Amino acid sequence: MEASRDLSALSVPLVGELVAVDDPWDPYRLIDPAGQPVEGAGAFLRDLQGAGRSATTARSYGMDLLRWFRFLWAVEVPWDRASRIEARDFSRWLQIAGQPRRPHWRRPSEAGRWAAGGKPYAPSVRAHSETVLRSFYDFHRDIGTGPILNPFPLDRSRRGRRAHAHRDPMDPPRNERAGLYRPRLPRRVPRSVPDEEFNEIFARLPSHRDRALVAFYISTGARASELLSTWQAGLDPGRQLISVVRKGTREVQELPASTDAFVWLPLYQLEMNDAIPRGQRLPVWWTLRSPSRPLTYHAVHRMFERANAKAGTSATLHALRHTAAYRMAEDPSLPLTDVQFVLGHAQLTTTQLYLNPRELHQTGEKSQVTRSRRGLEGLRGYYDLAA
Incomplete structure (x- = not known):
């Protein structure tokens, strides 16, 4: 039986940060609460740069990683030992707890904490976070530095299906590789x-x-x-x-x-x-x-x-x-x-x-x-x- 985690009583400190560095080889670094770079995140961001992604993309991915690492630090689970349970709880946490209350810039000494009741994250933000984290663990699985099983797997109901099976060819194509914890995005008119x-x-x-x-x-x-x-x-x-x-x-x-x-x-x-x-x-x-x-x-x-x-x-x-x-x-x-x-x-x-x-x-x-x-x-x- 899986261990029960009381998310309603969980408080996530706003520790660590994503730092912009004046270095074209390493424009952003994820820093842990002790002030040390998180090497797992750094290797992933360097791989993004090798794939031709811009510095703004690295920042966007780094902010999603920072949100995930803060949750792991709060539940005291190493990133390379995270399981589907942590991924599920993190997805629930984003839905219910919402955005953190940040300390005012005039009172930097006040410790900010991520408690329930904040402004809800938009489904597009949660979907982007799921995609980034799934890519992060796919990268570390492939190079042998992460867990064998990705904590953010693909939807099991879609993996065994033939692509576009029983679909009207006049309909727009569906995403047959959606993540298990990826929210459904409403179709919005600009x-x-x-x-x-x-x-x-x-x-x-x-x-x-x-x-x-x-x-x-x-x-x-x-x-x-x-x-x-x-x-x-x-x-x-x-x-x-x-x-x-x-x-x-x-x-x-x-x-x-x-x-x-x-x-x-x-x-x-x-x-x-x-x-x-x-x-x-x-x-x-x-x-x-x-x-x-x-x-x-x-x-x-x-x-x-x-x-x-x-x-x-x-x-x-x-x-x-x-x-x-x-x-x-x-x-x-x-x-x-x-x-x-x-x-x-x-x-x-x-x-x-x-x-x-x-x-x-x-x-x-x-x-x-x-x-x-x-x-x-x-x-x-x-x-x-x-x-």
């Missing part, structure tokens, strides 16, 4: 920001830099991290193009932007003329506070959250990408394959999601297609020049 709500948010942006950023997000459809990768030589106001580094392929791609975006950009540059370092390979986006530092994703995310709070809205930064995608898909002069190219989708089926009616943040809102025309001027001009 959410768009209504024009009235967007205007309210834009009117409360405090600086020309923020207005330029949001104008580029809403017109190019670039991901948040992609737009921040633009360097000063990647701006081409004459052709209304801006160069970004794509998240997945790491390739440089020119994206058309609206006239509005290139109006706010020089205003931001004039406003910060003395504070922004000049150089062809230096970033375009910098912090407003001195000393100037390259703008990060988390800083932009907080900026947009503050503007939302002032406007009394609930839009997200990523919803701007969805809004731009909907506006492009609604334009009858743009082929869907061109929209796919601009958005950087690997599959056309992903772009086809934006052919569905919009799901707005506020019900009863009516989108204005006339505003989408303005955001697509640069896109049509780009293809006219290419022709």
Whole structure:
């Protein structure tokens, strides 16, 4: 009979951390409570780097590993001795306990603990965690440094089935290799920001830099991290193009932007003329506070959250990408394959999601297609020049 573990009384200390290191060979390290690197996690992150994964992917995987190791440290089970019981309890813990209550930055001496009753983790977060941990133990099993049996196995009801058996060929393919403890993800329609709500948010942006950023997000459809990768030589106001580094392929791609975006950009540059370092390979986006530092994703995310709070809205930064995608898909002069190219989708089926009616943040809102025309001027001009 398996040992019973009272998860309701379990308290998980927020010990250990994922540290960013200024070393291209080892950009992130998982540190245990004693301040020593966790070699098992380090070997896995180095393997990811060898497979061509970016540093941001290593950080994302490292945060999932940190969450798992904190749970193991609390139940006093070594990572290489973890079994399916620990994996099951960890999956239950994520569902019920939710996110931890973190200590305030002004009171760092307060010990944070992971107790039940926090904000629930989204199913997508739990699914990503399950995938990362299953890959982690698959890696160590293959090289002989981990348990023989993966604590996060595949669903036993699917492993013995023939792939796509008894399935309508017109239906989208199913994932026949889903994990046993992987939650089922609801199929969500990408959410768009209504024009009235967007205007309210834009009117409360405090600086020309923020207005330029949001104008580029809403017109190019670039991901948040992609737009921040633009360097000063990647701006081409004459052709209304801006160069970004794509998240997945790491390739440089020119994206058309609206006239509005290139109006706010020089205003931001004039406003910060003395504070922004000049150089062809230096970033375009910098912090407003001195000393100037390259703008990060988390800083932009907080900026947009503050503007939302002032406007009394609930839009997200990523919803701007969805809004731009909907506006492009609604334009009858743009082929869907061109929209796919601009958005950087690997599959056309992903772009086809934006052919569905919009799901707005506020019900009863009516989108204005006339505003989408303005955001697509640069896109049509780009293809006219290419022709």
